[in-house]
Structure formats: structure tokens, C-alpha cells
Amino acid sequence: MIEVKNLVKRYGNHIAVDHLSFTVEKGQILGFLGPNGAGKSTTMNIITGYISATEGTVTVNGHDVYEEPEEVKRMIGYLPEFPPLYPDMTIREYLNFVADIKKVSKSEKKQMVEEVMEATMITPMANRLIKHLSKGYKQRVGLAQAIMGYPELIILDEPTVGLDPKQIIEIRELIKNLSKNHTVILSSHIMQEVSAVCDTIMIIDKGKLILQDKPENLSARMGATGGIRLSVKGDKETIRNTLGSIDRILSIEELPAVEEGVYEFSISCNENEDIREDVFYAMCKSNTPILEMKSIRMSLEDIFLKVTNNYENSITSEENDKMIESEMGEAPDENSASEAEQVNMTEEEKSDAGDL
Numbered sequence: 001m002i003e004v005k006n007l008v009k010r011y012g013n014h015i016a017v018d019h020l021s022f023t024v025e026k027g028q029i030l031g032f033l034g035p036n037g038a039g040k041s042t043t044m045n046i047i048t049g050y051i052s053a054t055e056g057t058v059t060v061n062g063h064d065v066y067e068e069p070e071e072v073k074r075m076i077g078y079l080p081e082f083p084p085l086y087p088d089m090t091i092r093e094y095l096n097f098v099a100d101i102k103k104v105s106k107s108e109k110k111q112m113v114e115e116v117m118e119a120t121m122i123t124p125m126a127n128r129l130i131k132h133l134s135k136g137y138k139q140r141v142g143l144a145q146a147i148m149g150y151p152e153l154i155i156l157d158e159p160t161v162g163l164d165p166k167q168i169i170e171i172r173e174l175i176k177n178l179s180k181n182h183t184v185i186l187s188s189h190i191m192q193e194v195s196a197v198c199d200t201i202m203i204i205d206k207g208k209l210i211l212q213d214k215p216e217n218l219s220a221r222m223g224a225t226g227g228i229r230l231s232v233k234g235d236k237e238t239i240r241n242t243l244g245s246i247d248r249i250l251s252i253e254e255l256p257a258v259e260e261g262v263y264e265f266s267i268s269c270n271e272n273e274d275i276r277e278d279v280f281y282a283m284c285k286s287n288t289p290i291l292e293m294k295s296i297r298m299s300l301e302d303i304f305l306k307v308t309n310n311y312e313n314s315i316t317s318e319e320n321d322k323m324i325e326s327e328m329g330e331a332p333d334e335n336s337a338s339e340a341e342q343v344n345m346t347e348e349e350k351s352d353a354g355d356l
């Protein structure tokens with residue numbers, strides 16, 4: 001559906017997108033993950049035709065973004081990081097306006113506005129002024145304008161930034177539902193977010209593609225951490241001595257015991273080394289049965305930090321000077337007050353709010 005080839009965006013000497021190539025298949029939810037300044041918004045802005053690339057091509061369903069911009073824009077619904085909302089319009093007025101801009105036919109418009117509001121769960125607030133909505137509801141209106149006209153491809157730039165945890169869960173559910181009928185690309189710098197929502201994750205850093213895979217494969221692809229967790233029955237000293245005799249073990253940490261006579265250990269070895277069989281046979285020999293043993297795998301968060309740090313370590317100091325400070329994790333916005341806390345409502349709005 002989307003093919004991005006050798007995309008480059010330069011701002012003066014600074015390279016924001018660095019020879020990026022990837023494809024997105026129809027019906028996929030692709031998570032575009034990277035620290036602040038990685039080049040996510042720039043790439044999305046290029047795909048949507050909002051800004052031009054310095055080099056490279058982007059095609060959507062075979063149509064080139066630059067050669068056939070109208071055709072491509074018709075296929076894309078875009079929720080930018082800061083959705084362009086009109087605060088003095090009600091939700092219904094605004095969505096009617098968006099439908100007109102997107103050239104939704106008169107015969108379809110009324111029903112589509114209602115459907116889109118249903119899909120984003122904003123129908124009860126339809127007659128409320130946008131300026132009186134909480135951040136979470138504004139984001140839903142942004143999502144509603146993106147899906148208006150039912151474009152094949154929906155692009156969402158940091159769709160949950162500034163939302164409280166409840167709103168985040170709701171927006172994620174909405175996004176998952178979108179994939180039933182749309183291809184979705186969403187950007188985030190939160191690993192948990194993309195792994196919860198997306199079926200493919202693409203990690204970029206300093207404008208370069210670092211890794212692309214399914215969330216469940218990423219962990220396996222990066223290998224185990226080189227550690228196992230072990231639960232063994234027997235004499236503690238015997239177990240410790242036996243573990244100590246295994247060559248490839250680097251460290252042994254005793255964990256709090258959960259059962260009388262059963263001891264838990266966290267054992268580390270070199271990355272990508274599998275010591276499970278060595279441990280198994282050693283424990284058999286010492287007559288201290290293993291009750292449980294499992295590899296400690298990297299979390300997606302660990303993988304993200306690992307791949308972006310590795311890349312960071314490989315760049316030159318000159319490039320490093322140009323680096324943007326990475327800031328992982330973002331606190332919810334204070335602005336995310338509940339609807340009940342909204343003030344200055346019109347009578348009609350108050351009645352709408354009461355329906356919730």
C-alpha cells in the first residue's frame with residue numbers, strides 16, 4: 001500500500017530523515033517508534049504531502065505523493081500532533097465542515113458525520129463547542145476528522161500524547177478498531193503504546209531505520225538477555241556450589257525464597273548464550289531438582305533502549321553534536337480534566353454533558 005524509498009529530509013546541514021525505506025501492507029497497523037527528534041513527524045508529513053522530501057520517493061497505492069498529490073491526499077486521513085480544530089464550532093459543525101472539505105457527497109454527508117461520531121464515541125457531545133472539550137475529547141474529534149471520508153490510510157502522529165491513562169486506553173481501542181477497515185500508521189515514542197496497538201513496529205533514530213518487525217518477534221530477534229531464572233529444591237550451599245562450577249555463568253543472585261527448601265536464583269551469562277542445558281545437567285548430577293527455569297527475555301522497552309543506544313554509540317562526535325536530546329516517557333497533561341469539570345457550557349452543552 002505504501003512504499004517509501006530512500007527518503008531524505010535535510011534542514012540545512014541537519015539531516016532529519018536519513019535514507020529511510022520501508023513498506024506498509026494494506027490493513028497493517030504500523031507503529032513508528034523513536035525518541036524525540038527521531039524524524040517521525042517529518043516522515044509522516046512527507047507521506048501526507050504536507051512537506052517535500054529532499055530526496056527519495058513515497059508512493060501510496062502506486063501513486064507518487066509529488067506527482068499525484070490530490071490522488072494521494074484523498075487516500076489519507078491525517079491526525080497531526082496538534083489537530084487543526086476550530087474552537088468556536090461545535091463538533092457536528094466542524095465535522096460537517098471537514099466533510100465538505102473532503103468533498104463527501106451531499107447524499108452521504110449526514111450519515112457519515114453521524115457514523116464517524118459514533119466510531120469515535122463523541123455523539124453525546126455533538127453539540128458542544130470544541131473549545132469546551134477536554135484534551136481527550138479534542139483528540140477524538142481529531143481522530144474523527146482523520147477518518148471522515150473513510151480514507152484507506154490513516155496516519156496518526158502521537159495520538160495519545162497528553163492524555164490521562166483512561167483516555168489513552170480508550171484512544172488505543174479506537175485505533176485498533178480502525179484497522180478493521182483502514183491501514184494505520186501511528187507514531188509514538190512510547191514502546192508500550194506501539195506494542196499494545198500495532199502489528200508491526202519500526203524503530204527509527206536520528207532519521208535512520210534501526211529495526212522493523214512484529215512486536216512478538218522483536219524480543220526473540222534480539223535474543224535473550226543472557227539470563228535465566230531458576231527455582232531449585234535442595235540444600236542451598238550445594239545448589240550455589242553447583243551453579244558456581246558452571247563455566248559460562250557470570251553472576252548468581254539469590255532471590256527471596258518462596259517455599260521452604262526451594263531456592264530461587266537469577267543467573268546471568270553472556271548475551272545470546274544459552275546455558276539452560278548446562279544448568280539442567282549440573283543440577284541433575286548434584287541431585288538438586290529444578291522446579292522451574294525460564295529465560296529472562298528483554299522487554300520491548302529494553303530492546304528500544306538497546307538499539308537506539310547502540311546506534312548512538314556508533315555515530316561520530318560531530319554527528320553527536322547535532323543530536324537532539326532524547327526524552328523518553330512523557331507525563332500526562334494536566335489539561336486532561338474530566339468532562340464534568342468543564343466550565344462555561346451553554347445550556348445545550350450542559351444537557352449534553354448530563355447525558356454522559
Ligand SMILES: Nc1ncnc2c1ncn2[C@@H]1O[C@H](COP(=O)(O)OP(=O)(O)OP(=O)(O)O)[C@@H](O)[C@H]1O
Pocket residue numbers: 011014015016034035036037038039040041042043189324
Ligand atoms: N522545520 C524544521 N527546521 C529545522 N529542523 C527541523 C524542522 N522540523 C524538524 N526539524 C528537526 O528534524 C528532526 C526530526 O524532527 P521530527 O519532528 O520529525 O522528530 P520526531 O521524531 O517527530 O520528534 P517528536 O517525538 O519530538 O515529535 C529534529 O532534529 C528536529 O529538530
